[in-house]
Amino acid sequence: MTAPQADPALQALLLPVADGTLAWPRDGALFLRARDGWPLHERPLPGLVCEQGFRPDALALERSGFDVREPDESKYPLVLVLPPRQRDEARALFAEALARLQPGGIVVASAANDAGAKSHEADLARIAGPLVSRSKHKCRVFWTQPGATGGDAALAAQWRTLDASRPIAGGRFTSRPGVFAWDRIDAASALLAEHLPADLRGHAADLGAGWGYLSMELLRRCPGITALDLFEAEARALELAQVNLAPFAQRAELEFHWHDVTTGLAQRFDAIVTNPPFHAQGNAARPDIGRRFIAVAAEALKPGGRLWLVANRHLPYESVLDASFGSARLVAQRDGFKVVEAVKAAHAAGHGTR
Structure with a gap:
């Protein structure tokens, strides 16, 4: 221990x-x-x-x-x-x-x-x-x-059935009590989805995918995405993501991983989206988790790959963005949230692709 x-x-x-x-x-x-x-x-x-x-x-x-x-x-x-x-x-x-x-x-x-x-x-x-x-x-x-x-x-x-899966958002999605933003579309994720560019393409990942909202929006808005890996630490949420993403199974190759993102990723990706957690299970503030998500995303992106991130505006992520990426820009701010795009330097040492 x-x-x-x-x-x-x-x-x-x-x-x-x-x-x-x-x-x-x-x-x-x-x-x-x-x-x-x-x-x-x-x-x-x-x-x-x-x-x-x-x-x-x-x-x-x-x-x-x-x-x-x-x-x-x-x-x-x-x-x-x-x-x-x-x-x-x-x-x-x-x-x-x-x-x-x-x-x-x-x-x-x-x-x-x-x-x-x-x-x-x-x-x-x-x-x-x-x-x-x-x-x-x-x-x-x-x-x-x-x-x-x-x-x-x-x-x-x-x-015993109070936390059972059920339709939310007018039947558009399936969720259950206890997972993050279980009964609604999270406002930060909605802001990120609104600004996702249509030209993201190739093999993508969603870090901290929850019940799958961002992944669904990514596939809906970005026709060039051909494969998508979802990484989520909470098994109950990942099960919901599999249900919610089922209609997209013919649209792209999907993989679901019960995984702690902070331990790193073995795969390499062309694009990553994330609304990283910044609280521990006990609800204590943990901005270091979000910073680690950003560092892991930078490691996992191919040269020239793009990270699209949403976070509370006050969270101190700029230093790790500057240290990990060739460039980063503020795309939008609203209702206390910020959307950032960061691009992996194209001259970075390459890794083998999957």
Whole structure:
């Protein structure tokens, strides 16, 4: 594991196990929305199975030797949950946790006080009955009581589908709660799409593709694009992109990659579009992620290749654009966003094309 980082919600989540309030089951446990951190390494946790759809977190868990699996219907005596901020997604996750319990099993969840901890606790209590809860590290950890009455199984069944895929934008696209800009066309991406030039051509990539809006606009506006690779770290969003891009399958060669862009790209491209993330999973500001996206784009473009980028106007990307590209220009500014085109120097050392 890399150097320890503060993760109060994870620390609170393991507190009932750490102090002996709850015994670690011999048959292991399931950890939904799992992420690595030093609290997982303080004591043996035999049989821990992790499910995580966010690629950087999944890779960190694998590097630490944890068992990371695709979701299935296996049941466990203990299910650990770190609920997300989006409430429908969190409610669906609580219902999923209950459905994955063995008879007499326990669900333990934790959230920061400023990330909706009390609301999350109330939601779990609605479907599971009275909970035990504690406050620690500016978080709340709460867990179910086997055999407790007062839960609502019918409501839990309804909640399990709250994050299901559904039409948005008048039926033009498919999305689901919990992914970025899940119920709308993101204003920044729309601004970039509006300014995409029709002469982009060849093999293109969309970095941080989300549910696929920019990729669809790129193919719709740029007839010279013959192949398009979508890179997205969130598996739930990438699945949606595959659905949304299906009508374009005959229009261009499409590839979908569950990938952390910050680790670099092996392919080379003629054009790249991106609306890079600038927040971590915990919602902390991380402009370094966007800067890394730009540097990776520069590495992945062929000489003369073009990057089309949209970002919040205040984000300090100019230095990395100047350092990474032969030229960059501000194309448009509106509603707090900026669109930039950057061109890879034509005399740059070439790489093999795919």
